Amino acid sequence: MAKKPTVLMKRRINILLIFVIIFGFILMSGRLFFLQVIGGEEYRNRATSQQLRDTSISANRGTIYDSNMTILAKSATVWTVYLSPKYVNKKDNNKQANLIADKLSEILDVDRDTIYEKTQKDNYYEYVKRKVEEDKAKEVRAFISEYKISAVGLDEDTKRYYPHNNLASTVIGFTGTDNQGLTGIEAYYDSYLKGVDGRIISAKNAWGTDMPFKYEKRIEATDGNSLVLTIDANIQYYVDKHLETAVKEQKVNNKAAAIVMDVKTGEILAMSTKGDFDLNSPFKIYDTKIAEQVAQLSGDEKTEATQKYQNYQWRNKVISDPYEPGSVFKIITAAAALEEGAASVNDRFTCTGSYRVGDRNIHCWKTSGHGSESFADGIKNSCNPVFMAVGARLGGNLFYKYLKAFGLTEKTGIDLPGEATSITHSLKSLQNEVNLASSSMGQSFKITPIQIITAVSAAVNGGNLVRPHIVKQILDSDGSVIENIEPEVKHQVISEKSSAELALMLEKVVSEGTGKNAYIMGYRIGGKTGTSEKLDKVYAEGEKEDYIMSFLGFAPADDPQIACIVIIDEPRAGEVYGSAVAAPVCASIMGDVLPYLNIEPEYTAEELAKINVTVPNIVGKKAHLGQTTLQKYGLRGTILGDGDKVVKQVPKSGESIPKGSTVIIYTENSEQKMVTVPNVVGLSVDEVKKRLGAVGLNVKVSGGGIDQSGCLSSSQSVAPGESVAEGSVVEVVFLSKDAVE
Numbered sequence: 001m002a003k004k005p006t007v008l009m010k011r012r013i014n015i016l017l018i019f020v021i022i023f024g025f026i027l028m029s030g031r032l033f034f035l036q037v038i039g040g041e042e043y044r045n046r047a048t049s050q051q052l053r054d055t056s057i058s059a060n061r062g063t064i065y066d067s068n069m070t071i072l073a074k075s076a077t078v079w080t081v082y083l084s085p086k087y088v089n090k091k092d093n094n095k096q097a098n099l100i101a102d103k104l105s106e107i108l109d110v111d112r113d114t115i116y117e118k119t120q121k122d123n124y125y126e127y128v129k130r131k132v133e134e135d136k137a138k139e140v141r142a143f144i145s146e147y148k149i150s151a152v153g154l155d156e157d158t159k160r161y162y163p164h165n166n167l168a169s170t171v172i173g174f175t176g177t178d179n180q181g182l183t184g185i186e187a188y189y190d191s192y193l194k195g196v197d198g199r200i201i202s203a204k205n206a207w208g209t210d211m212p213f214k215y216e217k218r219i220e221a222t223d224g225n226s227l228v229l230t231i232d233a234n235i236q237y238y239v240d241k242h243l244e245t246a247v248k249e250q251k252v253n254n255k256a257a258a259i260v261m262d263v264k265t266g267e268i269l270a271m272s273t274k275g276d277f278d279l280n281s282p283f284k285i286y287d288t289k290i291a292e293q294v295a296q297l298s299g300d301e302k303t304e305a306t307q308k309y310q311n312y313q314w315r316n317k318v319i320s321d322p323y324e325p326g327s328v329f330k331i332i333t334a335a336a337a338l339e340e341g342a343a344s345v346n347d348r349f350t351c352t353g354s355y356r357v358g359d360r361n362i363h364c365w366k367t368s369g370h371g372s373e374s375f376a377d378g379i380k381n382s383c384n385p386v387f388m389a390v391g392a393r394l395g396g397n398l399f400y401k402y403l404k405a406f407g408l409t410e411k412t413g414i415d416l417p418g419e420a421t422s423i424t425h426s427l428k429s430l431q432n433e434v435n436l437a438s439s440s441m442g443q444s445f446k447i448t449p450i451q452i453i454t455a456v457s458a459a460v461n462g463g464n465l466v467r468p469h470i471v472k473q474i475l476d477s478d479g480s481v482i483e484n485i486e487p488e489v490k491h492q493v494i495s496e497k498s499s500a501e502l503a504l505m506l507e508k509v510v511s512e513g514t515g516k517n518a519y520i521m522g523y524r525i526g527g528k529t530g531t532s533e534k535l536d537k538v539y540a541e542g543e544k545e546d547y548i549m550s551f552l553g554f555a556p557a558d559d560p561q562i563a564c565i566v567i568i569d570e571p572r573a574g575e576v577y578g579s580a581v582a583a584p585v586c587a588s589i590m591g592d593v594l595p596y597l598n599i600e601p602e603y604t605a606e607e608l609a610k611i612n613v614t615v616p617n618i619v620g621k622k623a624h625l626g627q628t629t630l631q632k633y634g635l636r637g638t639i640l641g642d643g644d645k646v647v648k649q650v651p652k653s654g655e656s657i658p659k660g661s662t663v664i665i666y667t668e669n670s671e672q673k674m675v676t677v678p679n680v681v682g683l684s685v686d687e688v689k690k691r692l693g694a695v696g697l698n699v700k701v702s703g704g705g706i707d708q709s710g711c712l713s714s715s716q717s718v719a720p721g722e723s724v725a726e727g728s729v730v731e732v733v734f735l736s737k738d739a740v741e
Helices: 007-038 040-051 095-108 112-119 134-147 184-188 233-249 288-295 299-314 326-340 375-381 384-405 433-440 449-460 496-511 583-596 605-610 623-632 685-694
Strands: 052-057 071-083 126-132 152-161 198-203 216-219 226-229 256-262 268-274 348-351 354-357 360-363 371-374 464-466 471-475 481-484 489-492 526-533 547-555 562-569 612-614 636-640 646-650 656-658 662-667 674-676 698-703 711-716 723-725 729-736
Touching: 071 095, 071 112, 071 134, 095 112, 095 126, 095 134, 112 126, 126 134, 126 152, 134 152, 233 256, 233 268, 233 562, 233 583, 256 449, 256 583, 288 299, 326 375, 326 384, 326 449, 326 496, 326 526, 326 547, 348 375, 348 384, 354 384, 354 433, 360 384, 360 433, 371 375, 375 384, 375 496, 384 433, 449 464, 449 496, 449 547, 449 562, 496 526, 496 547, 526 583, 547 583, 562 583, 623 636, 623 646, 623 662, 656 698, 685 698, 685 711, 685 729
Parallel strands: 636 662, 698 729
Antiparallel strands: 052 198, 071 126, 071 152, 198 216, 226 471, 256 268, 256 562, 348 371, 354 360, 464 489, 471 481, 526 547, 547 562, 612 656, 646 662, 674 723, 711 729
16 A cells, blocks of 8 residues: 655655746746847847748839930830748649749749849848849749749839830930949939839738738838939931941041030030940840950950940040140130130231240141131131130130130039030149140140030020020929029120121131032031140050041031030041041031021022032823923923823932932833943032032032032942942032141
8 A cells, every 4th residue: 555645755845846837937927038038129020021921012213315305215114023932832742842943043044043043032021033024024933823822922013114225325324123223314303213113011921922901001102202303315317327427437546425405504415425325125235246246255354344435335435535635725825815805816826837935836737827817717727826826825824714714724514424524724733835835726625515515505596604404394293393494694705896807717618718518508517636646645556546536516606696616536437537537527417417407508699609509309291291391490301202291200309319310200101211320439519519410410419518619529329330220319429628727
C-alpha cells in the first residue's frame, strides 16, 4: 500500500509550483516586454508588410507642347510586372517557380534564369520588368488568371513618349526609369512636370492576394504641370532639316548647331544640334562609327566609353560649348564704336593687308589689303585692320564695358540646364594692346552661341538686351494657365539710332559683302560671317587645322524680327570660310522661316525681272491656246506632235521656274524626248544656263549667286548623267567665291 504524501512533501510541491508559475510569469513578461517594447517596431513592421500592401500610383508627368500646342512630350499608362517570392509555392519541386519563369520570360522578353532566381528569394517584392505596354500587360493578366498565380502582380506606372522622335532632342531632353528628368527641359523643369505620386494601401489575406475594396485606402496622385514652349515645331523642323543636310554635305566632324530667336522678346523659336538622338531610345549610340568602336570593347572600358559618347550625343552645343566667335563678334565691336563715337559710318581707314600691334603684324584675311575704305565698307568687307583700329580707339576700358553690357561676361540665364560660362579677357588683360586687337575681331576668347545671338539681337533690335527663354507658359493638370513667362529686358545697351545704323550696315554685308551667300530674293537680310581656327585643339603630327564656321543673320534689316545663327564645327569637305559653309545654311533656314512667319518678300525691280513663276496647267487645252497661256506668265512653249490638244506638259503644272523658261507641250502622236543631264558644277550662272539650255533643260538658280557676279555653281539637283524628260528643271545652287571671310 502506497504511502500518502506527507504534509512536508505537499508543502515542497506547492512551493515548487509557485516558483515555476512565478518564473514562467517573469519569463513571459520579459518576452512580452521584448516583443512590445524592445523589438516592437520591427515586429509591427513585419506584421504590416505581411498584412498590408503599399503600392505607389505614379503621377502623370505634365505634357510638353510647342508654341502651337503640338505635343512634344507626353505620358501614358504602362505597368510594372512584379513577383512576391514569399507566395511562390516551393513545395511542389518548384513547378510553379519554373512555370512563372517560363511564361514571364516568353511574354516580357526577360532572361528566364533571372526570373527563376527571383522566385527563390524570401521577400515580398521583386520587379520583373518596368514600363510594360498594355498589350503585354494583358497577356500577363491572362496568365495569372489561367493558372491562378497569386505571386505575380502588376502595378500601374507611366512612361514618357516623344511623338516627334529626335525633333529638338537636345533641348527637350528625356526622363529616367523613375520618371525623373535627366536632361534638357525635362530636367530643368522637373519640379513642375513630375507631380506627386499617390498610394494604394490594401489588406492581404493568407494567400497573399488583395482583399476586397473595403479593406483598401487610396490616395490619388497629383498630376504634374504642363509646359508650353516658345519653340515652334515647324520652324524646328526647318532648322533640323537644313542642319542634317549640312552635316552630310560638309562632312562635319564635330556637329552642327543653330538657333532661331525672336530678337525683341528673346523667345527661342528653334534650337538644334546635329547629330542628335531619338528621345524614345536615348541610351542608344546613334553615330554608327562610334557604336562599332564601343561594341569592340568590354568590361569597365566599354561602360566608360558608352557613358562618354552618350553624354556627347545628349549635349546641347549652343549653350554648353564655348567657341571663338571670329568675325561674327565684329558686330559687337561696331555697336560699341557707333555708340561711343569711336567710329561713324563714313570714317575712313586704310587696309594694307596687315595691322601693326606692338611688335607684331596681324594680317587681314585679304592679304593684299582692301585699300582705302569707310567704316561701313570695313564692316561689309570684314576687314581685320579696321576693327583692330576701332578697338584701339575704344580702348580696353570701354571695350570691356560693352563686353559686359552685352552680357558676354556671364551666363544668359536661359531656362535650360548645362549653360556654360564664357572665357573672356579681364579688364586688366584688355589693357594689353595685342589682347585688345585680337578681341576686337572676335579672337582669343570664347563665348557660347546663345550668348552671341542674344548680344547681336540687342545690337539690332533697338539696343535692348533681353533674356532668352524657351518656356512661355505653365499650365495646371486641367490646362489652365498658372504662369505666363513674360519677356525680360535686362537693360538698354546702345541707342535706337546706333542700332538702326548698324542693322543697315550689316545688310550691306549680305547684299554686297562677305555674306552674299545668305542672300534671299525679296528679303532684306543683315548678318555677319565668322571663321575661327581652333587654336587650343591639340593636333596629331601633320594633321590639318580645324575650324568652326558660322553665320549670324537677321531679318528684315529695316525692322529686325528674327535672328538665326548657324555653327558648323570642323567641316571636312574642303571649304574653310563661314561665308561658303555656314551662310548658305542660314539662308536656307530663313528662306523657309520668313514666309512661314508671314514676313512677306518685297522685290526690287531687278529681282522682279528674275523672279520665278508657277507653271500653269494647260493640259486639255488647244495647243496654241496653251502656248498663249504660258506667254502670259512670261514662259515660252514648244509644241511637239501633230495633234491640236495638249496631253502632257514638262515641267508639270505647279512647278516653280524662272521667267523665260521653256515648257515642252506634248500633243497627240508625240513622243517624250529624254535627255542626259550634263555636269554644271563649278560654272558661272551664264555658263550653266547655256549648257543646260543646249540639251533642252530649264535651270532654277538659288543661293548667293542670284546676282550672277563672282559666283560659281556648287551643286545641282539632278546628278550628271541621269536621263530626264526634255524641259525638266534642274535647280543649281551658286556660292559667291569673292565672299571668303
